[in-house]
Amino acid sequence: MTDGAGTDLPLIRHNDYSPLVPPALGEWDPALPVSVIIPAHGGQHRLDLTLAALAAQTYPGHLMEVIVVDDGSDPPLRLPEIAPPGTRIVAADPGRWGIAHAVNTGAALAEGRIIQRLDADMVVCREHIEALARWHHLAGYLVAIGAKKFVEEPELSPAHLYDGVRTGPLEAVFDLSEALPSSTEQTISRTDGLRTSRNPYHVCTGPTVSMRRETFHAVGGIDPDVLRGEDTEFAYRLAAHGAVFVPDMAAQAVHLGLPAQRRDRDRAVRAVGPYLAHRVPLRRDLRKDRGRRWLVPYVEVVLHVDGDERQVRDAVSAALEGSVTDVRVTLVAPWSRLSPGRRAVLGDPSFELRLLREHFAHDERVRRADEVSPTPAPIPFRYTGPISVPLGHGSLERMIAALQDDRSGMLVVDLGDDGTATLERTEALGRALLLGADDVPASIKATHGVRHGDRAEFWPVPAAPAAPARKPAGASAEKAEKSAQAAPGRPAQAPPEKPAWNPPEQPTAAPSRGDRPPAPARKPESRLSRLRSAIRRG
Template sequence: MTASTNATGDGGEGPASPNGAGGPARPVIRHNDYSPLIPPPLGAWTPSLPVSVVIPAYGGQHRLDLTLAALAAQTYPSHLMEVVVVDDGSEPPLRLPGIRPERTRLVPGAPGGWGIAHAINTGARLAEGEIVQRLDSDMVICREHIEALMRWHHLADYVVTIGAKVFVEEQARTPEQVHAAVRDGDFDGLFDLSTAVPSSTEATIRRLDGLRTSKNPYHVCTGPTVSFRRALFARAGGFDARVLRGEDTEFAYRLAMTGAVFVPDMEARAVHLGLPAQRVDTDTIVRVVAPYLAQRVPLRRDLRKEPGRRWLVPYVEVVLQAEGHAEPRVRAAVAAALGGSLPDVRVTLVAPWDRLTEGRHRVLDDPDLELRLVQEQFRHDEGVLLAPAPARDAAPVPFRYTGPVEVPLHRRSLEVMIRMINDKRAGLLVVEFPDGRTARLERTDAVNRARLLAGPGDDLDAVIERTHGVHRAPAAKFWPPASADRPRTQPGKAAPSSVPADSSAPASSPSSPSGPLPSQAAEKPPSGAPPSSPPPAARKLVNRIRSLRGR
């Protein structure tokens, strides 16, 4: 590898680096179509990025020996590669074999935890390389494996690269045999690949043009060989050590929410020693993984079918400005958001809540009476967050809606909006009201992709237009005519949702409601009353309290 290759690829756009001075380029990639990245041929370029190969290991000393023997024969420069093996409590403890990469460390898992996710977090914290390559301790990789994945990281700094693999029944091989075969390019002769079991994800990768046309490419990022920048790892929050099965998919979902692009490289070949667990006991594996993903990956709509449930990560965040509105109006807007056809919604009420001190203050004549009533209505509600401002980043929530309090959502408004934004594959849906106001439904991954690419002074919506597209639609598409009745349902049962099992799945748009918005008069206070006047029932209660105080 002596020939130098332009690390920006061909047709790269955007700022040269996150801070505008040196570092990796950030070409504009639309959706997951990484075609603007032109990788150099293997062996015909000069790498410069250091990589840390993190291997979580629990027992299996012989398999680890074979993994390290293959790593010792890589074409990637040895001075740019370190290996961190994390012993996750093996008994007896693991040891480093004689055949291993020059810079290899064996460390114990950090105190206070266990499991694959915990071990990877330990290794990533100790890693010195700019890139983290996660590799299972029962993988034998070809000699170009690390090089093939690393070449993409030299082209853009927000890619996640995925290696190829097949499964073979373990065969008697020594570290010396593995090292020699990998070093000499005889990878195919090392194992009987005619009986190998292909990875199910590779069929998906081929069907979706190398994931270029994939709507949710994180699905195939299943862990045994995957690499990402340490900065991206930190931005996603690392692995969730509470997830004991499916930790790779859950982490890949959060990587997607940061705006990452997923690039599989089938030249990064590998053999996984042993058959996939799914072939041994599919039903049990699915049952064990399902609750972890149901709680943390909202796009898995098929795992959230029980009515009345609340989930760790909601599907949609609804942001409403509470200040300046009467408590009944805010309460109606929150009730509409939480009572719609989408069950897993969280509401963020924005107001200067820290202004409401707990010390002695006027009660009935408090200038902040309405805000205090809103606070007391929702401070104990798990579905409502009181915040001085919406969080800058909605992740890991995949959708954020921001709209006027004066126009409560219809029962199916969010459902129809999400269906439309998915059908259009847009990153932003702008809802236009007749009076000139707008509401927004944002895709979190698109917003964060735009933030990665936007330069100083760039309009974020304009960048979203380039990476995912911006779609505009009149509000009448999402609110039925005022005369339209809600769908009839059996008492005590919610109306069935038509959201597809996975939001990435194509679906026909429902018949769009047309006609005017619900009467704006319904949103206004009674004639002659100030905007913050309480309704008649509330006024009667206040008068009753005052009469009692006068006794």
Template sequence: MDARPALRQNDYSPVTPPELGAWSPALPVSVVIPAHGGRHLELTLAALAAQTYPAHLMEVLVVDDGSEPPITLPELRPLRTRLIRVETGWGISNAVNTGANAADGEIVQRLDADMVPCREHIEALARWHHVTDYLVTIGMKKFVEPPEVTARQVSLARHLGELFDLDAAVPSSTEATIARTDGLRASRNPYHVCTGPTFALRRDVFHAAGGLDPNVLRGEDTEFAYRLAMHGVVFVPDPAAQAVHLGLPAQHLDRERAVRAVEPYLAHRVPLRRDLRKERGRRWLVPYVEIVLDVAGATQEQVRAAVSAALDGSLQDVAVTLVGPWSRLGDGRRSVLGDPAFELRFMRDLFAHDERVRLIDEEAPTPAPAPFRYRGPVDVPLHRVTLERMIETVQKDLTGVLVVDLPGAGAEPRTARLERTSALGRAVLLAGAGGDLDAVIETTHGIRRESPEHYWPPAPAPASSKPAASPAPAASPGPAQASGGRPGSATAATPAQPGGPTVPDGRAAAAPATGTGARTPERTLLRRLKSALRPD
């Protein structure tokens, strides 16, 4: 295998797989087939027995997911076929994980028990994994009514058209998406088409992404593919990997209920499905954005202001991570008021029971499965529109990282960053330990730099009932005014006056005043904090 190529977005064009039938495979493949009942299993195994992939490099694991009566293997099957019975749990995800955990092959091929693959199916998908190791290859499928064919006929057929009326077959909707997006090269979310019946990936990638979620009983393949995307993989559909699915999909039998059954699983676990998260005020299992703030050396006033701003923005689908030396705080006897770690302990106890705030000593390499991570100085609170506008910017062209330059003194530049998890995941795969992640992201997804005005818009000029003697100078834009404005329902910027500054929620808000007695947001916040701490 050559060195890993730094593929751009989901464009796998630089990768050239070997030609079918004109190469020598070397990697062992484990075909994992979850089965409950296995009504058509003998046809699936017969097709696998006739594969062009070398028999000594292919094992088949049939995972019996609580069938009654238990599954027995037919006589016509691949030479290296094992029957594994699920001991604990149930469902497709649990069965696939059981098979993958028992697999010996370096490539895991997932296949349904009612699929009949063409003779080249395993070879077509496995060949890509001989070139590089962070791909997920996807097979094609059509739906047919089960015909009266025998396992022997399946094993002898050279083409699927000899067995099935492919002209009358129901095409998969994923194939239309693949064709419309140049084979997923131009797809914005290619994980959508990586559905369960047939896909292949390296075994270590399967486990690194966490395997399938056994708590997801419908849509488990899409949820797993989403996590694979966050891991940084590239999705490759191969038209040569044809197969038929015996029977119509569940959506054709009861579409309304099939769609409803999937919704709660994907709504909680796939934040990119914004259409499933329209209800305001809800809390979801996986947040859309993780906001990471390093609190080392920060005052409790700064931390409280930063957390409050983060949780009170127009984008509510967030979680806050406070990075600090929390593990150093023991729970033994101590002087409560004379504790040397009083400030740090105060902050820990202040946020310990807020379900949207977590305390960690060191942030993870990526925020997976959350699709975005924000990192910025704790003393520059987010404006309520910052995150929405940053995400809007990176979503235009799927930029990997957006860097906003912040004003500040000193030689060290101050920046805020919005990072795309899938770009970070790929950079971690390609750069290795200690590698330059940003250099990789620049190649695979791009890095964009912007000034702060759009993301921390200036506060509006103060409203006045009396004519002003002379125009007041416009407030200088920048993050220092991040806490200006009040929460509202709209997010689009609306001009406060012709040529003047904008108000993010379209309502009047006080601009920072000048002169004696001016009440800036920072001073107002400080007064509130002092008042809250003053004894009665």
């Protein structure tokens, strides 16, 4: 067993963790302390059962602490008689509320190297903590997921449950013949334990999940602004960070009570939608509203400001007006060197840069940075290309489709004399950073693959319109048609259509004297007209 980041282990391609072989349960010596964090709001009896099961764990007691975070229970939660020795109840930090806030409160107090999040209505088997913790002794970038089934809450005392969990499997305590399986277990089975899953974060629901403490804090913890679906949003950020998701079916558990979706599925689904739409760009099905701006864009477009102002503006416009509208542009230049002091406005050596800063100062889609960030997470894709080759209308869409086609981590497009353009998958970039790779492209090639393409594939040249057929010289349309019909072996051609008449545009202002057309010539007056004019004058 190792305690390190796993850089000396075989590289994991995508989410295929097959090269990692965990030790058999009960046949290894744990070394890493675990902090079990339980967010709770009311439900004292269910919490008593949860803590009784944790008291019966096979994981060494001196390596396990339990932090119950009371999220405003009335009356306040109390510590039951049967609980692990290192159990304490703390109040959630004031000013916020909800599951995410409670978990973050516990994580801030955690002393263990491993954080195990567990709901206050979960009863786990005796090997549960051990089964998940063994993976974190192998590598530091894993997220371990336990199994669960839903059961109606039985009439069961904490003492009876403790004895049952300590001496046998969960089947000896609960009647699992009527248990409702979790929908995520079907996905796990269908994707070979998530080894072939394209988006394994989908099944990483919160009731029982564990990871290294540094991994939890590296992605910023759980978003307290997300009141429904906070576990899925958190798992998405873990995926962007490069984490590998490992479900362990030996970590069995039962959830006391049926899921909320069974009580009111429509409302439960609708409650999650807005939170995930703004924060999980890969959920394209949730971003169908036209003209919307979302909290987390789909693509970051990085442009280095190394040309004139007009060229940069054209490149930005091309990026924002393409077929992929869910874009944020980052302009990289030494912006911090622009001092605010008095200067000659027109004679400023940084005139072009200041002009660009003012052009985009109030456009929330355009940001400025002195250098490129190590990762664009949680944005799932990052494009980098020269401003001399503005993105075509469909270039980004084609490049993303190419990456999604074979799940590559990077696409490199040869632009000839203009250099190269690249599209990176943030998940692959995050994995390279987690592994501490000196050569990031080489690491991405090993874990996700690198694809190459040429300019014509992603910047196709539009076909020139066909030239209109010319009429044979000296022949009318009718003669041309008869000639075509008479020629053997040649298809008959229809006479050219008469072009539709378009009325001339009305001028918006009177033309200048020099632009006025000459007045039409007057017709000569007749003898009768001259006679009538003479009579009127007389």
